[in-house]
Amino acid sequence: MLAYIIGVVLFALGICVSVALHEAGHMFTAKAFGMKVRRYFVGFGPTVFSWRRGETEYGLKWIPLGGFCDIAGMTALDEVTPDEAPRAMWRFKTWKRTVVMSAGSITHFILGFVVLYLMAVTMGLPNLNAGPTVPVLDSTSCARPTLSKEQAEAQANAPCPKEALTPAATAGLRPGDRVLAVGGKPVATWDEMLTAVQATSGKTVFEVQRGTQQLWLVVDVPKVPRWNGENVKEVGMIGASPKMEPPTVQYGPVAAVGATVSFTGTMFAETAQRLVQFPERIPAVVTAIFGGERDKDTPVSVVGASRIGGEAVERGIWVLFFFLLASLNFFIGVFNLLPLLPLDGGHIAVVWYERVRDWIRARRGKAAGGPVDYTRLSGITMVLVLIGGAVTLLTVTADIVNPIRLQ
Structure with missing residues (x-):
């Protein structure tokens, strides 16, 4: 006080x-x-x-x-x-x-x-630009199903087993890659990329910027049941987390x-x-x-x-x-x-x-x-x-x- x-x-x-x-x-x-x-x-x-x-x-x-x-x-x-x-x-x-x-x-x-x-x-x-604003990958995470709010909260901080290969990792996506397009649809923010991924399934071409290289990687996107806050819905997931920008820059x-x-x-x-x-x-x-x-x-x-x-x-x-x-x-x-x-x-x-x-x-x-x-x-x-x-x-x-x- x-x-x-x-x-x-x-x-x-x-x-x-x-x-x-x-x-x-x-x-x-x-x-x-x-x-x-x-x-x-x-x-x-x-x-x-x-x-x-x-x-x-x-x-x-x-x-x-x-x-x-x-x-x-x-x-x-x-x-x-x-x-x-x-x-x-x-x-x-x-x-x-x-x-x-x-x-x-x-x-x-x-x-x-x-x-x-x-x-x-x-x-x-x-x-x-703090937060997950830019579609740059930080690491891969498990593309695991969540059937309830409690399960979603428990998995939020649970690390993915090292031996588990996610669709993103299997396709060759790496931390630091910037996603430019998903299935031919340009994406400028992490939210846009997330929306595009959730709406797709199967083999999908990801246009990626890696340093000075521009790559086209094929990701086999599975449909995974996920809790969206109200109910369970099947969405596309590749198992990737965003690179978080720091809240301040000195x-x-x-x-x-x-x-x-x-x-x-x-x-x-x-x-x-x-x-x-x-x-x-x-x-x-x-x-x-x-x-x-x-x-x-x-x-x-x-x-x-x-x-x-x-x-x-x-x-x-x-x-x-x-x-x-x-x-x-x-x-x-x-x-x-x-x-x-x-x-x-x-x-x-x-x-x-x-x-x-x-x-x-x-x-x-x-x-x-x-x-x-x-x-x-x-x-x-x-x-x-x-x-x-x-x-x-x-x-x-x-x-x-x-x-x-x-x-």
Whole structure:
């Protein structure tokens, strides 16, 4: 129990640090361009303590959930003092404002990359091909009949007698062979190969890759009665087991760079896919709140992610803990760039709308238009805030009453 609590606290702390660094990304880039940063605080609520260094006030607040960076003149509607006006953010070039507003998300991406790199050189990156995914033989196993659940369980760990020749071994199949086709039907995964073998019988041609050689071996496939979880059914069997890929892959300091870049690309693609599927998974969250089974693919809140992180620490699965932390950083970074107010992506969209609009006006011989009136967007912004709040409430509730748990 203590390990679980420590895991939850560590994961929540990791999220808080990530969000605080998000705001630090805004602050450092704004200062680098000469914008005035009034305040940088970690947390919300009453102030615990603060100090002033130069023109910026730094501090910590009681509720350590995020933070904020107050940049003078983020929009033309923000009030600025006469001495702040020349350095108001809205007066700077479009690209500089874009860099400042995207710096938070970029910080999340850097954090996620650093976490993955450190995993790659220490505990290893999760192997996306872990398990019997590729039809590569590891060893031969007995093609024995199983007539019940108990017999299937007993035989699962029972070794095949050394003197027993299985159909695979008799035909010349060896450990390390990769099966390309069964009976002329191409197979790309172990499951596809298994399905093809179970559906065939008699002399069947197996196309095999052995090193640089491509072989065609004839296997006499027998029909064997097997327990399938519900009843006994005769299926084709050759007596072979798959080569299991390791759950993680560790790299050297140099090789880890390329591996991390590749893994990061995969995570970006999965994050984008999850964002697209996000709305259609909300009904499943509601169902889970009212007692339905919680789908592991439903969205989780910070509460849910922290609980999973706690369970990972409790079971000693630190790879999962840090993988979740990296995943959350990528998700927050991508989500924050969506062109919706009040997200940073919404502000970036407004800035570039002004830039494109003024470019078109200039082509027509007209003067540049004024800054976008954010008050006209307040209605849309409020609706999006309410929707975001409702989704957050739903996911937090589901993570409390019916959380996702590790299997």
